[in-house]
Amino acid sequence: MDLTRQPPRRPSNLGVAGIVGAARMTDKARAYNNETLGEFVYGKYSGLDRRILEFMGISADAFAEAADESDDAALSAWMLEQGKKTDKEIAAFNQTELERLPTDKKHQQLLKERLAKFAPDRADIKTVLQSIELDDWGCFWQVDLTTRPPRSARARDVAGICGAARMADKARAERAGKIGDYKYGDISGQDVRILTFLGISANDFQEAAVNNPNDIEISEWVQEHCDKPLEEIDAFNHAMVNRGPDETSRERFEARRQEVDPTRTDITTWVALQDLDDELSFGIVDLQRRAPRSPHNTDVYGTVQLARLIDKGRAFIGNTLGVYFYGEESGLDRMTLGFLGVSPADFTAALKKLSTDTEVETWLKENYPKSEADIKAFNEKMTQMTPETERQKARMAERLKKLDADPSEIRTLFSAIDLDDEKTFEL
Known part of the structure; x- marks a missing residue:
């Protein structure tokens, strides 16, 4: 979970082990493991975390490891086994935490400031946990779609349903008055299809999205209001992502593609066109929407793997790397950078300054020149690697085996990567 983009679950959420704060601590532990904790603190640096861990007799390191390896259900069972607490003891702990008042000047001042900033008319917010929940909500419910696009309709972060996370981003942005050129609800054809499938009104969904800026909690709300079996969700997702223009919309699709990028005749679905439009409009590379370029691609400096490296580097800078690895974390990246004679840090710094492939190629030629023979030898070595x-x-x-591929047809590492990319974004 990326806690630079959303808050952890409410401290009052009992979704993990039935213990106040445990679900929140789980989200923070997973973010801590993924280095996406943002401004939140985990373990010994959090008073609530410390009290939970001491109550259950678990170390912060052990909990972080368990959270990384287990889903919520398995983690709950593990916690209860480790802590060996009775239902009565857990209920008493929960009540104490839910009723805890800010007694020191620091937390009293925090509550005062949060009320003034986010809820000046609320006289019912008095406890430490209510103060935390208010701060989380106030800091994250607003989404600004004038500075970044909503998530891809491919994203299934909300209730496992394609388009729901994107719609939640737009719902929050519209309420905040920061929706930019996007459309939400009944004036968006895509939203109408999603809302119709869910059986939820645009107003109700928007209210839930604003009140629940955490993906898991908005997912729980959607699931409470929409009882769709997995088979129907899978079918809906497939149709959503693969929907292309029909006879009545083909002319409009072609015109829109011409506006976005007339060279991309490979784009044949509405979601792919939408993703391309989002990326180009904000000048980003988002590998949560699509794969990086093939390792076979030689568009930059005539060198294999380099265009892919650039895509991953730009995504790394924009925090949109998705499931991919970059730089020191990737063996192929290390080999490519080693061949070029560039450190990962220097290459990343260059990408921050150079906005196009041409500029990157010029920079490499001027600072790290390679002969055609060297490049040819490197390309042959890499493309034939097994x-x-x-x-x-x-x-x-x-x-x-995971890709359901025939080993006799996929012999090289590059071929396996191409297939993996294809399968990753296939629905």
């Missing part, structure tokens, strides 16, 4: 050690062969076999 697993050599038994461990590498085993990992390749496991990867191909």
